[in-house]
Structure formats: C-alpha cells, structure tokens
Amino acid sequence: MQARTMLKIAQKYESLTRFIPVKFLPFIYSKMRQYFMDKFYRQLIANTSSIPLNYSDSRILWGIKFGSGLMNAAGIFKNGEGYDLVAFQGAGGYIGGTSTTNPRSGNIKCGVKLPFISLSKSDIAVNFLGLPNLGDEILSKKLLTTKKVDGCPIGWSVMRSPDYEEAKSLELLVQSLFKYQDNLQIDFIEINESCPNVKTDFSNLDRCLEYIAQNFLVNRSRRLPVIIKLSNDIHLESIPSILDLLFKYRFDGVNLGNTSTNYSAFHNKINNPHEKKLFDYFTTTFGGGVSGTVLKSSSLELCSKAVNYRNKINPDYEFHVIRTGGIDSMADIIASNAAGISLNQWYTGYFKNYANFGNSLYQNL
Ligand SMILES: Cc1cc2nc3c(=O)[nH]c(=O)nc-3n(C[C@H](O)[C@H](O)[C@H](O)COP(=O)(O)O)c2cc1C
Known part of the structure; x- marks a missing residue:
C-alpha cells in the first residue's frame, strides 16, 4: 500500500477510534505513525526534475538559493532520509535531523514506543x-543525495545530547558541528535549543550560545550559516533580549519555533469531545510537544516581532527570521511574506497537505 493511501484510509476511519478506550489510542497512533513513516521514506523517486510550482517565490538567504519560501521542518527526516522526495515535490529547501552526538532510540513510556497522537479534526x-x-558520527557522513537540486538547499538540525551534563554536551555538540561542516552537501545548520521531550536545561541560553559561538562560529572554515530554533512558547517580551544575544554572538538567524507545552491554552480550542479527551489523556500521561494550527498565531506574532526588532537594530550582517508552527496554506506564506519573515517550515501541515495532494502538495498550495 502507498504511504498516501494509508494516510487517507486512516483519516477515513479515524472516527471509529471513539469506540476504543482512550488509553489504547496512543499505542495505536504511535504504531501507525511508525508504519506510515517507513512507507513514506521508501517512496522511490525516479524523476530527476521537480514538480513545477504554480507560484514564483524563490529567495536568496546568506547567498543560498531557496526555490520557494516553504520547506519541511526538522523531525520529519531524522536520519537524513527523503531529500530526493522533497526536492521532487518542489520544496524550497530540505532539513534533516534533529540528531545528537550519540545514537538514541527515543522515548518509551507506558509500553508505547515513540508516543504520538494526531487529532485530524483539530x-x-x-x-x-x-x-x-x-x-552524528553516522549522520554527518551520510550522502543525503546524488542529485542535489538547484533551489533545494540542505539544512541539518542538531542538538546537544540530553544524555550528558551541560558542559560535556556542549563540547560534543561543537565536535558534531565540525563534522557537519565537513559534509559539503550541507548548506546551513539549525541548532535545536527547544525540544520539550527530553530533560535538557535550556535556561542557560546565554552561556550555551556563547560557548557555541566561541568554539564553532568563529572557527568555521566555510560559509555555513547557523540558526537557533527556539520554542513557540517563548514570551513576546523576551524577543529583544534573545535577539540581542543572537546578534552579540553573530548567529545567522532564528527559527520560531518548536512545539508547545502550553496544554491548557489548547484544551479549549479543541471542539471535538473525543479529540479533547484524547488530548487530555496524552498530555497528562506522556506530556509531549503540541504542533499544528494552534501554533499559527504564536509563530506569526513571535516572528513579526523578531523581524521588527531585527530591522530596528539593523545588525551589520545578514540575519534571518524563520517561521515554523501551524503553517498549512498559501495564506500563511502570504502573511509571513508581508511580515518580512524570510522562510517558512511546516510539519503537521505538510502531512495534512500530503494526504490531500500527495507529491503535488507544494504545487497545490
Ligand atoms: C512527530 C514530530 C517530531 C518532531 N521532531 C522534531 C525534531 O526532531 N527537531 C525539531 O527541531 N523539531 C521537531 N518537531 C517540531 C517541528 O519541527 C515543528 O517545529 C513543530 O511541529 C511546529 O510546526 P507545525 O505546526 O508545522 O507542526 C517535531 C514535530 C513532530 C510533530
């Protein structure tokens, strides 16, 4: 069965899940996600040319050409799968990861491996x-494609490993950054400073950024832009101080951002009673990061504020604001463009559109 067919069947019969006790659903969704992702990665792309877009939206950031203003978000291609697929689909760029210095098998809780749920009505x-x-040892050496497409640059998302204490994890992160620098297919790096699903202390952002800047940024041997991905939960008021830090250490951009743990804010936005019950069960039993349309306004607001502040300070180098969270339509890209946001990434909206349009999802946006 094709990956897209599987997704459509799952959506068609999703309403039947209301007859299943909610405590079994994370297991079912998580298994189905793993099965689907396996099929999704295995799609063979024979074509060497991309599906043409119906809109013209290419842009140059840091001297790199992005074919459009929309690309996948980190976490879809964790082990560097799928470049040929998204390049064929017509994505504006590709990002692999998030990876860590040591291999990780991910979370298992209450007998559920890699816990995940999807609430398609919401x-x-x-x-x-x-x-x-x-x-990183394996992934930094991986050949991501043999047919790199002009206009579909490659980013890599990396994070300090939660399996080491802070000083060691930073030292190992810097070693990994040099490894990715050696992989000449990689055009830019995104450092994930915001994963809610591992125990990492992100409260010392200043110290960590300083370490990365002093040990990696100033020692880069080629032009390799490095951006920092933060959470969609950060307060609007903290944008100036965060950007001041990024300018001080000369990071090349910010991505706002990652999933949210602001569960109570989303509880009332879920209208379907069954989905509300499942959401509450999952977030109280597992926790986890929330993604999807509920992040649309926060990502736009945070990024707009970041753009305005960047313009006000006018740093003496190229710094870009990247938006992630709740993007699922052309209206979102238009809103981002109007706000001066340089680039957009999508995850939940990508799969919603993939279910509807298959590999023509960018063309049909
Ligand atoms: C299943 C899943 C896995 C994710 N894994 C990562 C990851 O490895 N690294 C990362 O930076 N973000 C990860 N994210 C967060 C997304 O990249 C994105 O920031 C978030 O989902 C908000 O975007 P969206 O509303 O378009 O989904 C993940 C999200 C989901 C749903």
Missing part, C-alpha cells in the same frame, strides 16, 4: 518522541 499533533536518531 489539525493538531502531539509527540513525545524524544529525539530518536542514528547519531
């Missing part, structure tokens, strides 16, 4: 995956 997903990946 366009929400919640995941408690916990950074499963093959580790």
Whole structure:
C-alpha cells in the first residue's frame, strides 16, 4: 500500500477510534505513525526534475538559493532520509535531523514506543518522541543525495545530547558541528535549543550560545550559516533580549519555533469531545510537544516581532527570521511574506497537505 493511501484510509476511519478506550489510542497512533513513516521514506523517486510550482517565490538567504519560501521542518527526516522526495515535490529547501552526538532510540513510556497522537479534526499533533536518531558520527557522513537540486538547499538540525551534563554536551555538540561542516552537501545548520521531550536545561541560553559561538562560529572554515530554533512558547517580551544575544554572538538567524507545552491554552480550542479527551489523556500521561494550527498565531506574532526588532537594530550582517508552527496554506506564506519573515517550515501541515495532494502538495498550495 502507498504511504498516501494509508494516510487517507486512516483519516477515513479515524472516527471509529471513539469506540476504543482512550488509553489504547496512543499505542495505536504511535504504531501507525511508525508504519506510515517507513512507507513514506521508501517512496522511490525516479524523476530527476521537480514538480513545477504554480507560484514564483524563490529567495536568496546568506547567498543560498531557496526555490520557494516553504520547506519541511526538522523531525520529519531524522536520519537524513527523503531529500530526493522533497526536492521532487518542489520544496524550497530540505532539513534533516534533529540528531545528537550519540545514537538514541527515543522515548518509551507506558509500553508505547515513540508516543504520538494526531487529532485530524483539530489539525493538531502531539509527540513525545524524544529525539530518536542514528547519531552524528553516522549522520554527518551520510550522502543525503546524488542529485542535489538547484533551489533545494540542505539544512541539518542538531542538538546537544540530553544524555550528558551541560558542559560535556556542549563540547560534543561543537565536535558534531565540525563534522557537519565537513559534509559539503550541507548548506546551513539549525541548532535545536527547544525540544520539550527530553530533560535538557535550556535556561542557560546565554552561556550555551556563547560557548557555541566561541568554539564553532568563529572557527568555521566555510560559509555555513547557523540558526537557533527556539520554542513557540517563548514570551513576546523576551524577543529583544534573545535577539540581542543572537546578534552579540553573530548567529545567522532564528527559527520560531518548536512545539508547545502550553496544554491548557489548547484544551479549549479543541471542539471535538473525543479529540479533547484524547488530548487530555496524552498530555497528562506522556506530556509531549503540541504542533499544528494552534501554533499559527504564536509563530506569526513571535516572528513579526523578531523581524521588527531585527530591522530596528539593523545588525551589520545578514540575519534571518524563520517561521515554523501551524503553517498549512498559501495564506500563511502570504502573511509571513508581508511580515518580512524570510522562510517558512511546516510539519503537521505538510502531512495534512500530503494526504490531500500527495507529491503535488507544494504545487497545490
Ligand atoms: C512527530 C514530530 C517530531 C518532531 N521532531 C522534531 C525534531 O526532531 N527537531 C525539531 O527541531 N523539531 C521537531 N518537531 C517540531 C517541528 O519541527 C515543528 O517545529 C513543530 O511541529 C511546529 O510546526 P507545525 O505546526 O508545522 O507542526 C517535531 C514535530 C513532530 C510533530
């Protein structure tokens, strides 16, 4: 069965899940996600040319050409799968990861491996995956494609491993950054400073950014932009101080952002009673990060504020604001463009559109 067919069947019969006790559903959804992702990665792309877009939206960031303003978000291709697929689909760029220095198998809780649920009526997903990946030693050497497409640059998302204390994890992260620098297919790096599903202390952002800047940014041997991905939960008021730090250490951009743990804010936005019950069960039993349309306004608001502040300060180098969270339509891209946001990434909306349009999802946006 094709990956897209599987997704459509799952959506068609999803309403039947209301007859299943809610405590069994995370197991079912998580198993189905793993089965689907396996099929999704295995799609063979014979074509060497991309599906043409119906809109012209290419842009140059840091001297790199992005074919459009929309690409996948980190976490879809954790082990560097899928470049040829998204390049064929017509994505504006590709990002693999998030990876960590050591291989990780991800979270298992209450007998559920890589816990995940999807609430399709509310366009929400919640995941408690916990950074499963093959580790930087293997992934940094991976040949991501043999047919790199002009206009579909490659980013890599990396994070300090939660399996080490802070100083060691930073030292190992910097070693990994040099490894990815050696992989000449990679055009830019995104450092994930925001995963809610692992126990990492993100309160010392200043110290960590300073360490990365002093040990990696100033020692880069080629032009390799490095952006920092933060949570969609950060307060609007903290944008100036965060950006001041990023400018001080000369990071090349910010991505706002990652999933949210603001569960109470979303509870009332879920209208379907069954989905509300499942959401409450999952977030109280597993926790996890919330993604999907409920992040649309926060990602736009945070990024708009970041753009305005960047414009006000006018740093003496190129710094870009990237939006992730709740993007699922052309209206979102238009709103981002109007706000001066440089680039957009999607995850939950990507799969919603993939179910509807298959590989023509970018063309049909
Ligand atoms: C199943 C799943 C796995 C994810 N894994 C990662 C990850 O490894 N690294 C990361 O930076 N973000 C990860 N994310 C967060 C997304 O990249 C994105 O920031 C978030 O889902 C908000 O975007 P969306 O509303 O378009 O889904 C993950 C999200 C989901 C749903």
